[in-house]
Amino acid sequence: MNTCLIVEGGGFKTGFTTGILDSFLACHYDPFDGYIGVSGGTIALSYYLSKQYRVCIPTIQFLAEDPEFTRFRRTLGESGYMNIDLIANAAGLNVPFDLEAALTKLEEGHVHFVATCREEGIPEYLVPNRETWIDCCVASCTIPFITKGKHEFNGRSYFDGGWSDPLPVKWAYEQGAREILVLRTNPRELRATQSWADYFGAKYFDSDTKLGSVFAHSHEWYNESLDFINNPPTDLKIIQIAPEETLNSGAYTYSAKSLMEDYRNGLDLGLSYLHEVKLEAKL
Numbered sequence: 001m002n003t004c005l006i007v008e009g010g011g012f013k014t015g016f017t018t019g020i021l022d023s024f025l026a027c028h029y030d031p032f033d034g035y036i037g038v039s040g041g042t043i044a045l046s047y048y049l050s051k052q053y054r055v056c057i058p059t060i061q062f063l064a065e066d067p068e069f070t071r072f073r074r075t076l077g078e079s080g081y082m083n084i085d086l087i088a089n090a091a092g093l094n095v096p097f098d099l100e101a102a103l104t105k106l107e108e109g110h111v112h113f114v115a116t117c118r119e120e121g122i123p124e125y126l127v128p129n130r131e132t133w134i135d136c137c138v139a140s141c142t143i144p145f146i147t148k149g150k151h152e153f154n155g156r157s158y159f160d161g162g163w164s165d166p167l168p169v170k171w172a173y174e175q176g177a178r179e180i181l182v183l184r185t186n187p188r189e190l191r192a193t194q195s196w197a198d199y200f201g202a203k204y205f206d207s208d209t210k211l212g213s214v215f216a217h218s219h220e221w222y223n224e225s226l227d228f229i230n231n232p233p234t235d236l237k238i239i240q241i242a243p244e245e246t247l248n249s250g251a252y253t254y255s256a257k258s259l260m261e262d263y264r265n266g267l268d269l270g271l272s273y274l275h276e277v278k279l280e281a282k283l
Contacts, residue, residue: 001033001034001109001110001172001175001176001177002033002034002176002177002178002179003031003032003033003034003177003178003179003180003181004032004033004034004035004036004172004175004177004179004180004181005032005034005035005036005045005180005181005183006036006037006038006041006167006168006169006172006180006181006182006183007021007035007036007037007038007041007042007044007045007183008038008039008041008166008167008182008183008184008185008186009037009038009039009040009041009042009140009141009160009161009162009166009185010039010040010041010185010186010247010251011039011040011143011249011250011251011252012040012060012064012249012250012251012252012253012254012258012259013040013185013186013247013249013250013251013262014040014041014043014044014056014060014185015057015060015249015254015258015259015260015262015263015266016185016243016247016249016262016263016265016266017040017041017044017183017185017266018044018047018056018057018060018263018266019057019262019263019264019265019266019267019268019269019270020183020241020266020267020269020270020273021044021045021047021048021056021183021266021270022053022054022056022057022263022266022267022270023266023267023270023271023273023274024048024270024274025048025051025052025053026053027271027274029274029277032109032181033108033109033110034109034110034111034112034172034175034177035049035109035110035111035112036111036112036113036114036125036168036171036172037112037113037114037137037140038113038114038140038161038162038165038166038167038168039114039140039141039143039160039161039162039166040141041183041185042113042136042137042140042141043056043059043060043137043141044056045111045113046097046102046133046137047059047097049101049102049105049106049111050097050098050099050101050102050105051098051101051105052097052098052101055097057259057260057263060259061256061259064254064256064259065256097134099130099133102133103129103130103133106128106129110127110175111127111128112125112126112127113125113126113128113136113137113139113140113161114126114140114161114162114164114165114168115136115139115140115142115151115158115159115160115161116158116159116160116161116163116164116214117156117157117158117164118150118156118157118158118159118211119156119157119210120210121164121208121210121211121213121214122164122210123161123164123165123168123171124156124158125168125171126139126140126158132153132154135151135153135154138151139151139153139158139159139161140158140160140161141160142158142159142160143159143160143197144159144160144163144197144201144215162218163214163215163218164214164218164221165221165225166218166221166222166225167182167222167225167226167229168225169182169225169228169229169232169238170225170228173232173233173236177236178235178236178237179236179237179239180236180237180238180239181238181239181240181241182229182238182239182240182241182242183240183241183242184240184241184242184243185242185243185247186242186243186246187242187243187244187245187246188240188242190246191222191223191226192218192219192220192222192223193219194216194219195219197215198215198216198218198219199215200215201214201215202215202216241269241270241273243262243265243266243269247262247265248261248262249262
């Protein structure tokens with residue numbers, strides 16, 4: 001891995017990321033040999049790797065409009081407020097994901113989806129394959145207290161990778177990446193504070209030292225990643241594409257209008273970035 005693309009998570013803020021990646025697809029831009037997706041970023045990255053232009057945003061819209069995807073009465077139930085397993089249905093039936101095309105890309109580069117190992121409380125950098133691609137996405141997207149809380153496959157339990165390594169720039173560097181493009185869903189300088197989910201998780205899992213620590217320190221790890229991005233090693237180049245202001249959609253809040261506004265914002269910023277790349281190539 002030398003030139004790496006990292007796609008941050010963010011729930012329904014991923015509509016913004018989808019716009020950036022669609023601009024890349026429209027311009028046939030793919031100089032990367034490494035790809036890392038986190039949480040909702042795994043879905044956007046998957047459709048990019050399968051080269052399906054303007055297919056991810058309908059997937060997000062489909063989930064947003066599906067009355068079974070979010071239900072308050074399920075909040076304390078087994079499937080949670082968001083039925084994350086509907087991602088598999090959407091990818092298989094409603095807005096089909098071209099797995100065969102994505103597998104071809106897997107052969108050409110390193111593809112990893114970040115998930116948090118529930119037993120150890122550490123990030124795992126899952127390598128998807130024909131049998132596990134959707135499972136890896138669901139595992140990376142399974143949000144504690146919002147969805148079913150964990151996803152099990154291959155004898156392991158996982159939840160959202162954003163809790164253990166939300167911006168895996170340092171890990172990418174350790175794998176050999178020397179040029180990293182990070183697609184963000186938060187403004188560049190926005191630092192994390194302990195969220196209600198972090199606080200509740202730290203208290204709820206207080207008896208489980210490893211798992212409780214994930215929730216207690218995840219916001220600190222996020223900020224450490226920002227410090228690494230802002231002060232990278234001398235042999236590492238990091239570029240970010242990030243919204244200038246907070247996006248219209250939130251991780252769990254959205255509307256049809258906000259999703260499309262964020263998508264178009266991402267599309268514009270992606271095209272602006274490609275214009276700059278083209279100008280630099282001429283110099």
